[in-house]
Amino acid sequence: MPFFSQTTCHTHLTNVQYFNRPMLAQAMKARYQYRFYPTDQQQRSLAQLFGCVRVVWNDALAVCKQSLKLPGYNKLSAMLTQAKKTEARIWLSEVSSVPLQQSLRHLDTAYKNFFNSRNGKRKGGKVEPVTRAALPSESTGVGAPRFKKKTNSQSAEFTKAAFSVKDGEVYLAKIGTIKPIWSRELPSQASSCTVIKDCANSYFLSFVVEVEPEQIQAKDQSVGIDLGIKTFATMSNGEKIQAPNYSTLDRKIRKLQRKLARQQSCSNRRNKTRLITAKLHNQVSDIRKDFLHKLSTKIVNDNQVIVLEDLCVSGMVKNRKLARAISLQGWREFRNLCEAKSEKINRDFRVIDKWQPTSQICSCCGFRWGKIDLSVRSILCLSCGTEQDRDGNAATNIEMVGMGHRHDLKRAGSDCKTVTEQRVTVNCQESPTF
Secondary structure, three states, rough: OOOOOOOOOOOOOOOOOOOOOOOOOOOOEEEEEEEEEEOHHHHHHHHHHHHHHHHHHHHHHHHHHHHOOOOOOHHHHHHHHOOOOOOHHEEEHHHHHHHHHHHHHHHHHHHHHHHHOOOOOOOOOOOOOOOOOOOOHOOOOOOOOOOOOOOOOOEEEEHHHEEEEEOOOEEEEOOEEEOOOOOOOOOOOOOOOEEEEEEOOEEEEEEEEOOOOOOOOOOHHHHEEEOEEEEEEEEOOOOOOEEEOOOHHHHHHHHHHHHHHHOOOOOOOHHHHHHHHHHHHHHHHHHHHHHHHHHHHHHHHHHEEEEEEOOOOOHOOOOOOOOOHHHHHHHHHHHHHHHHHHHOOOOOOEEOOOOOOOOOOOOOOOOOOOOOOOOOOEEEHHHHHHHHEHHHHHHHHHHHHHHHHHHHHHOOOOOOOOOOOHHHHHHHHHHOOO
């Protein structure tokens, strides 16, 4: 049972403020994350803090689900203050009050984002509305806030009043002094600090800082990028980037997951297997992040205009033979990194429509040959006789569409139709190349 009072609150989430993307001349916010190794006493203090934050979140969420109208942050904060005076939750006063208050703010923001997504006011996929009146207690669809578990990743956020950075050490209220591994210096004074413990029991400090936009001279005017599985990225300039090999780690993960499913719930051996699996997942994630960061940085630094294709990944993963391979690539993460870094150094990032037939049109003459099987990797155009790589041709078309040059081709009008087998045969007979 939640510790909060069951008195309902009739406050709606209204007057939601929306922020535009920062201008290039202004400073932008970024996160700098560092690994640290706490002492045994600090591990116990952090475990107590994470438990208190988790309890406050879960109890506040239970109140929201039981209320007819959603209580706001001010109401939940007042109920938390009263709960600390009771015997059932008096131990909440043993930790800093800042992370507890931040947990309530995050819950309030989560509900705002959920309702904005359901109403189509937030960027991203639209959440399907519930069948009856949209009450918080009935918000069970995708995107609604969920209860936190002890075995999942834990976090606690400290604002300026509860932490300080001095002489290479970070002081956290009621935790003590922490010495992180400073892989790079903070560019400015941090506005907040979040302590994170992932599923593999690794600890991190995440700082929110302001960074100034950079000015780097681009080597090339534009580039189109076609994403794939074996060849992660094919550039319009002919360069191909091979994807990292995740097969060895993925095979170990699948084996451990089968072992985990057979073990008894809440047993020590199951917990040990879970930690080993989480560490392997972290290895895959680290390899992918390192690869995507290096590739996106190189592409953004070398080109003034970056053009990508809007892929329907949710539809692609429905293919059970390719779903696992597609999910390992991180196409969306690569797109987000390119977009963020383009904004940072004043680059033009563009995304073309997913319905553009980039793989069905010759990039040289604009002849449209229609859909072809994925096993076909090289294409010989029936109109101009040019033989080119399938992915390279698609990357060139992506660049041309993104730069607005597709209308220059004589056969690329909207009246083009998919080439039938009979038409292909006729062109083969009439083409002087054959």
